[in-house]
Amino acid sequence: MESWQAPGLRRLPGTGEPLRLYDTARQDVHPSVPGAGGARMYVCGITPYDATHLGHAATMITFDVINRVWRDNGHAVNYVQNVTDVDEPLFERAERDGVDWKALGRRETALFREDMEALRILPPVAYVGAVESMTDVADLVERLVEVGAGYRLDDGTGDVYFPVDDAEGFGGESHYDRATMLRYFGERGGDPDRAGKRDPLDALLWRGKRDGEPSWPSALGDGRPGWHIECAAIALKYLGEQIDVQGGGNDLIFPHHEMSAAHAEAATKVAPFARHYVHAGMIALDGEKMSKSLGNLVFVSRLRADGVDPAAVRLGLLDGHYRDDRAWTDDVLRRAQQRLETWRAATARRSGADGAALLAKVRGCLSNDVDTAAALAAVDEWSTSNGDDADAPSLVSATVDSLLGVTL
Numbered sequence: 001m002e003s004w005q006a007p008g009l010r011r012l013p014g015t016g017e018p019l020r021l022y023d024t025a026r027q028d029v030h031p032s033v034p035g036a037g038g039a040r041m042y043v044c045g046i047t048p049y050d051a052t053h054l055g056h057a058a059t060m061i062t063f064d065v066i067n068r069v070w071r072d073n074g075h076a077v078n079y080v081q082n083v084t085d086v087d088e089p090l091f092e093r094a095e096r097d098g099v100d101w102k103a104l105g106r107r108e109t110a111l112f113r114e115d116m117e118a119l120r121i122l123p124p125v126a127y128v129g130a131v132e133s134m135t136d137v138a139d140l141v142e143r144l145v146e147v148g149a150g151y152r153l154d155d156g157t158g159d160v161y162f163p164v165d166d167a168e169g170f171g172g173e174s175h176y177d178r179a180t181m182l183r184y185f186g187e188r189g190g191d192p193d194r195a196g197k198r199d200p201l202d203a204l205l206w207r208g209k210r211d212g213e214p215s216w217p218s219a220l221g222d223g224r225p226g227w228h229i230e231c232a233a234i235a236l237k238y239l240g241e242q243i244d245v246q247g248g249g250n251d252l253i254f255p256h257h258e259m260s261a262a263h264a265e266a267a268t269k270v271a272p273f274a275r276h277y278v279h280a281g282m283i284a285l286d287g288e289k290m291s292k293s294l295g296n297l298v299f300v301s302r303l304r305a306d307g308v309d310p311a312a313v314r315l316g317l318l319d320g321h322y323r324d325d326r327a328w329t330d331d332v333l334r335r336a337q338q339r340l341e342t343w344r345a346a347t348a349r350r351s352g353a354d355g356a357a358l359l360a361k362v363r364g365c366l367s368n369d370v371d372t373a374a375a376l377a378a379v380d381e382w383s384t385s386n387g388d389d390a391d392a393p394s395l396v397s398a399t400v401d402s403l404l405g406v407t408l
């Protein structure tokens with residue numbers, strides 16, 4: 001599937017500090033050490049039934065900064081993102097609005113691309129939809145069945161499930177207890193009450209064809225894939241058996257990332273599937289997590305249409321730690337707009353305080369588990385100081401552009 005247009009990436013003098021990142025599985029900060037072939041990152045993309053809201057944007061910006069820090073360290077980055085263009089919520093929305101689910105998916109994916117370009121997100125090397133990956137997904141389900149990591153329900157539906165009981169290390173990514181797993185599984189697309197499964201937590205790999213639902217042919221019979229197997233198949237195909245970062249919002253910790261890692265590991269026998277499982281916090285509006293069920297979504301496209309500078313949206317979302325759940329308020333936006341003005345004025349001066357020192361400070365903050373709030377504070381301090389470094393304004397402008405993705 002077509003990706004989006006890459007923003008220009010300015011090269012900075014020297015190289016940054018190696019990135020240290022929090023890993024959900026090891027529950028601590030560890031160095032990220034990409035191999036000779038470069039860093040490999042998989043970030044779970046959208047289900048294209050609605051426009052990009054600030055929660056999506058915050059997640060995409062987090063992984064964009066990780067991408068930028070790796071590149072500043074001289075690593076090539078192979079970044080893959082999927083589009084879940086076959087899924088229940090998409091079919092439901094299409095039915096509700098009386099539109100074709102494929103057309104709805106195309107329209108919302110196009111809007112997502114526009115939003116990503118406006119926010120200056122570096123595009124994935126491979127932007128891959130589920131529809132175009134059907135053969136890869138079906139092959140992986142077949143492989144899992146062959147190694148005993150997939151079983152067919154005997155109720156005539158043709159549905160194939162993943163037995164969590166046999167999955168070595170299952171639970172080691174999220175560390176949730178069973179009651180929490182069951183709750184999230186039920187809330188986030190799972191079917192703990194489905195009759196005939198060996199364990200309520202067993203996840204759907206392949207759903208046999210139903211009347212009125214789209215389906216694709218496979219050796220397992222016509223049907224369509226479960227959610228987690230889609231990401232496992234796309235990541236294995238485009239990135240290989242072990243990746244550096246598996247990323248998404250913290251609502252993907254379980255079941256999605258636990259399951260897709262378990263699927264991949266059962267097929268390849270290589271563990272861990274990801275060296276770092278990285279999760280961004282949720283964005284709240286008026287004290288409530290932004291979610292479609294609450295209807296309190298702030299859309300990036302709406303803000304853009306209202307004339308808000310996407311650079312201010314970026315700065316507003318970067319003003320807090322990526323792992324924390326954060327609030328979006330009018331005040332956050334006002335502060336970001338004010339900051340943008342201050343930085344623009346400061347970098348328009350003839351000289352400023354030591355620019356190389358500021359670059360080193362920003363690199364230090366970002367290498368420390370992507371501490372963007374500290375990086376912003378460092379630029380604030382530079383902007384309100386005076387100095388006679390004539391190169392500083394252009395170096396600071398390049399630093400903010402290259403590492404934070406904000407054009408001054």
Ligand code: ZN
Binds near residue numbers: 256260
């Ligand atoms: Zn995913």
